[in-house]
Each structure stands twice: as C-alpha cells, then as structure tokens.
Amino acid sequence: MSQQDTLNGVPFSLEMIIKGMPEHAYIFSKEGKLLTWNKNIEILLEYSAKELKNKFVTELICKDDKDRVANKFIELIVDGDDKERVIEYCIQTKYGRIIPCLAMRSVVIVAGVEYMAGILININEIHNDKNELKGRITKMNLLKSQLQDYFNKIERLNQAKIELQENHFINSKEFNNILINNLPGIFYLCEKVDNKFYIKRWNNNFETKLGYSKNELLNMQPYQTFTNQKEYAKVEKAIQQIFTTGSAQVTAIFNTKDGRPIPYLFDGYLLEDNGKTYFMGIGMDLSYQILLEKKQKLQEQEKLKSTELLESNERELITTALERSKTSKVIEAALKNIDKLLVKHIGTDLYNELVGIQNKLKTQSTEQDNWEIFRLRFTKVHKNFFINLKETHPTLSKSELKFCAYLRIHLSSHQISSVLNITNEGIKKSRYRIRKKLELESIDSLEDYIAQF
Secondary structure (H helix, E strand, O other): HHHHEEEEEEEEEHHHHOOOOOEEEEEEEEOOOOEEOOOOHHHOOOOOOOOOOOOOOHHHHHHHHHHHHHHHHHHHHHHHOOOOOOOEEEEOOOOEEEEEEEEEEEEEOOOOOOEEEEEEHHHHOOOOOHHHHHHHHHHHHHHHHHHHHHHHHHHHHHHHHHHHHHHHOOOOOOOOOHHOOOOEEEEEEEEEOOEEEEEEEEEEEHHHHHHHHHHHHOOOOOOHHHHOOOHHHHHHHHHHHHHOOOOOEEEEEOEEEEEEEEEEEEEEEEEEEEEEEEEEEEEEEOHHHHHHHHHHHHHHHHHHHHHHHHHHHHHHHHHHHHHHHHHHHHHHHHHHHHHHHHHHHHOHHHHHHHHHHHHHHHHHHHOOOOOOHHHHHHHEEEEEOHHHHHHHOOOHHHHHHHHHHHHHOOOOHHHHHHOOOOHHHHHEEEEEEHHHHHOOOOOOOOHHHHOOO
C-alpha cells in the first residue's frame, strides 16, 4: 500500500467512510489504539481530535467495565466476525461524565491488514424507548454490513492493484482481462504520447457505469470525460504528479456519457514498458460515502436545532421561575404594608376595603406558589426527568426533586435561594443531602450528574 493510500495509519477510503457515518463511529488497531473517528465521537467524549490522537480505547471505558469489554474484544479476535458483537458498557468523558452505551465492533480487513471498526449508541438518547433502541441496533447492523461489504471490495481492489503493478500486463497477449474485469471500480491505462494521453486499456465497469462503447473509449483523452474544467484541472495536476513522484491520488467529478456527474477517488501509477510510458489506475465511486456525509450533516443540523429549541425553552423556564419569585416577594411586601394600615384604620370603611385587598393578594400568592405551574412547563421540556430521577434515586423527597429541577435548568444557588425563599445556608444543606442520596464522590459535579436525566 503506497503512502498516498493511508491517512493517520488508516487506509484513505476507510478514513473517509468512517468520518461520513451518521452514528458514533471509530477505527482502532488490534492493540486497542484509536486510529480514526468521526466528529460524533469527539462531541460524545468531549475530547478534541488532538486529544484523542494516540489514545487507547481502554482509556475511555469506565473502570468497572474494562475487564469485561477486554474479554469480549479477545473473543472477537479469536473467533472472527461471524457473530453479532453488541456489548453494553459505560464510557467516561473528558470531564468525568458517565455515559451508558451500546457498542458494536467488527473486524475490517483492508490490504491484508486487520482493523477494528466500532459503532456506539448513547443509551441516554433513547429515553427508555425499547422500540427506538431496537431500531438503532438494526440500523447499526445494517451499517456494519455495508461497511464490511464496502471494504471487501476495497480488499479485492487492493489485491488486484498489487498484481497489476507487479506483473506489468501491458500488451494484449499478457494483459489479464479476467483480473481487471473483476475489479469493483473502474480500471484505466493511458499511454503518454508527447504531452497528450490516450486511453488504451479499461475494464467492463468503465463501459457499463459510464456508458461509453469500446470504439469511443479507445484513444479517448482523459479530459473528454470531465466536462467541468475545474475538475479536470485537478486531475491534470495529479497526472503531472504521477510523472514526477510515481503515483498520485485525487478526488474529482467524473461524467458519464449522458452527462451524469459521479464523484470518484482516482489512484494513478507510473508504468514504463518497451520504451513507452503509461499511467494506470483505479477509480472508486464515492457516492455512498458522500451520501453518508450529507446524512451526517443533516443530523448535525437537526441536532443543532433541537439544542437551540431546548436552550430557548430552558430560558423560558428560568424566566418563569424568577418571575414567580419576584411576584411572590412583591405580594409579600404588600401584605406587610396592609397589615400596618389595618392597625391604623380599625372600624372604618377603609379597613373593610383593605381586608378585601389583602384576601385577594393572599389568594394570588397561593396561586403563585403553586409548584404545579412550573412542573407542567418543565416536563414539556424535560419529559422523563422526574420519572428517571425518581426511579434511579427513590429516596429523593418532593422538595429535593424541586431543587434538582432548578439545577437542571442551570439556576445558580443565589437564584434557587430566591425562588425557594431559603437562605444560602439552606441551599448548602440541601445540596449536601442530595449529593449523599445520589452517592456522589467529592470530585463529582452535582450539576453534571443531574444533567444526564
């Protein structure tokens, strides 16, 4: 495999398809070292690409799960990849968050080298929906099958490419038509005459996929298959590189005879025989990879919209909570002033009017303190928060659940003190009791833990 074929120690095509996958996808070596991954992995683990480089998979798994996951990995290496390899375990992010995940791992072989492909599902995102979880696992299996099928083709392509380079099958008597016609991509061989290049050999895929006949292809010049001058400029530069360095790789839009554009990854190699100069290569259709990348971008956009909507809803919740607090304090101050006035106007008509106003304010104060108003709005934003938190920690009281809800929308201690009308000392005691019931260590963040629900 040439230097141009690899990126970060991983075949270029494998690197590209992993980055385009919609799930959390990554590749690691048999030794467990991370080789490549997509953006979803960085977001989930809260690490930058630079920080993940040279990390081992075991560094990201929770301590209690490491031995069990390692044993499953050994089974995968020993038994091969003929069984479903789904395993549930917890990962630990850069900032200490614990996230339960389902992982599927497969052996992918490219150019005779074994790589481990992993796909993760964040169980926290499933929201206890078994049907959704089942659907995601089915989708993972499909992605796994597509990935393995794609790289089986890559393996065949690489093996064929090695044979072509080693054997120099140039003239028609020696050229192995069976070999090149079994390639998964398109094969081409161009002869250099002065400063021009002419197609001399090709495989059946060149004809069937691109729609040209044998007569049309013989002695055709490469630029004729690129209607876009910008695209051919890239190809022309790569061809020149072949004759200076011996090989080149380029991605360009190839046009079929009827004008359909198809993205291809082209590999080209220098070849000389009987005093003639050639370059030959293989092109792989990137449509599937680009489709995955588009799907991933769409998912990222949808996720961004969801995040923005969540943040907007949480801002409304914060406003609701703080307004209730302000209104309650205004009413409380008004009631105290009325009490003073009542003492001065006992037995007068004003006294009766003041009592009426006082009763209305007390009623309104009771309504403002109604927890249900806030709770109903809160559950529209965080649907299963109270259910999941109570199931996991059944000893939490109603007041402690309230406190946790305010933490979930990122209210500060000062704001919670104002909303619940308790002192700073009371806030500290409440936090201490809740941390104890949640069994958190001193280094654990209460806010980060609550945010998982």
